[in-house]
Amino acid sequence: MITAVIGGGSWATALTKILTGNGHEVNWWVRRSEMADYINTHHHNPDYLSDVEIDISKTTVTTDINLALNDAEQAILAVPSAFVEQAFKTMKAGALHNKKVFSAIKGIIPSRLMIVGDYLHHQLKLPLNDIGVITGPCHAEEVALEKLSYLTIACQNPETASQFAEMIKCRYIKATVSDDIYGTEYAAVLKNVIAIASGICHGLGYGDNFQAVLVSNSLQEIKRFIDAVHPTERDINDSAYLGDLLVTCYSQFSRNRTFGNMIGKGYSVTSAQMEMNMIAEGYYAVACIQKINDKLKVKMPVCEAVYNILYKKLPARKEIEQLAELMN
Numbered sequence: 368m369i370t371a372v373i374g375g376g377s378w379a380t381a382l383t384k385i386l387t388g389n390g391h392e393v394n395w396w397v398r399r400s401e402m403a404d405y406i407n408t409h410h411h412n413p414d415y416l417s418d419v420e421i422d423i424s425k426t427t428v429t430t431d432i433n434l435a436l437n438d439a440e441q442a443i444l445a446v447p448s449a450f451v452e453q454a455f456k457t458m459k460a461g462a463l464h465n466k467k468v469f470s471a472i473k474g475i476i477p478s479r480l481m482i483v484g485d486y487l488h489h490q491l492k493l494p495l496n497d498i499g500v501i502t503g504p505c506h507a508e509e510v511a512l513e514k515l516s517y518l519t520i521a522c523q524n525p526e527t528a529s530q531f532a533e534m535i536k537c538r539y540i541k542a543t544v545s546d547d548i549y550g551t552e553y554a555a556v557l558k559n560v561i562a563i564a565s566g567i568c569h570g571l572g573y574g575d576n577f578q579a580v581l582v583s584n585s586l587q588e589i590k591r592f593i594d595a596v597h598p599t600e601r602d603i604n605d606s607a608y609l610g611d612l613l614v615t616c617y618s619q620f621s622r623n624r625t626f627g628n629m630i631g632k633g634y635s636v637t638s639a640q641m642e643m644n645m646i647a648e649g650y651y652a653v654a655c656i657q658k659i660n661d662k663l664k665v666k667m668p669v670c671e672a673v674y675n676i677l678y679k680k681l682p683a684r685k686e687i688e689q690l691a692e693l694m695n
Contacts, residue, residue: 448474570631
């Protein structure tokens with residue numbers, strides 16, 4: 368089976384490594400021609416996970432999204448959520464139809480206020496049974512190091528989820544399946560916002576004791592929100608929810624936590640983004656979640672505090688002090 372991987376970042380690189388390492392062929396779309404040329408020549412991504420060697424005998428690297436999709440039987444989307452529509456601009460109408468499409472994107476499309484699954488279903492008219500979500504708990508950097516990692520593959524069609532899970536299982540990747548495409552995808556978005564909060568608190572000098580309370584309260588916040596968006600039977604303590612939250616809040620590889628840490632230390636949003644030179648999905652997500660929650664009216668004090676700090680530019684220390692009074 369040929370898989371089109373759409374995106375040139377860390378997750379696209381890691382997923383290409385996993386698939387080609389398991390003997391599958393990949394058509395890899397990247398935006399910039401200089402990146403494509405470098406990967407084809409040196410067999411490494413020059414900008415992300417540069418230590419990962421790409422098996423070029425099983426990889427076709429291209430800047431033509433239609434060429435990448437043309438003979439692929441399935442596609443993985445791994446571009447930042449804010450740039451999904453831009454990436455699709457030159458894609459032919461119906462290019463994703465009759466393919467299984469898996470989103471590895473942990474964000475909301477700002478112009479639509481939609482998670483990627485909803486965008487694929489409502490805007491591109493893909494059947495729900497052909498849409499899947501790849502979620503954690505997992506960081507691309509540890510996949511690159513071949514450290515034991517776990518992924519959750521969610522799809523309403525259990526056969527589709529199981530088939531993809533089998534494709535990516537290997538010595539260092541374990542994969543479980545779920546049918547909760549809405550809950551897992553929204554939880555993956557929200558954990559990035561919470562990780563920014565965690566980073567802000569660390570930057571302000573709060574310790575591990577407070578972090579534990581912050582994360583445990585945030586898990587309940589995530590549960591309230593995803594239950595409001597898509598009520599169904601789910602265990603919020605499963606790895607796809609709790610595990611993904613923990614690794615994003617605590618890991619040294621978490622760009623959202625790193626971004627929050629810089630904000631807590633006094634960086635402006637712009638200066639933090641420039642210094643990181645990477646996309647922190649939670650920055651865009653917090654504004655989208657705020658707008659969505661204007662209608663839902665879910666109690667979300669952590670997300671609201673992050674929104675106030677990043678978008679209303681209220682003092683971080685004062686916002687976290689007020690948030691701390693609400694914790695239990």
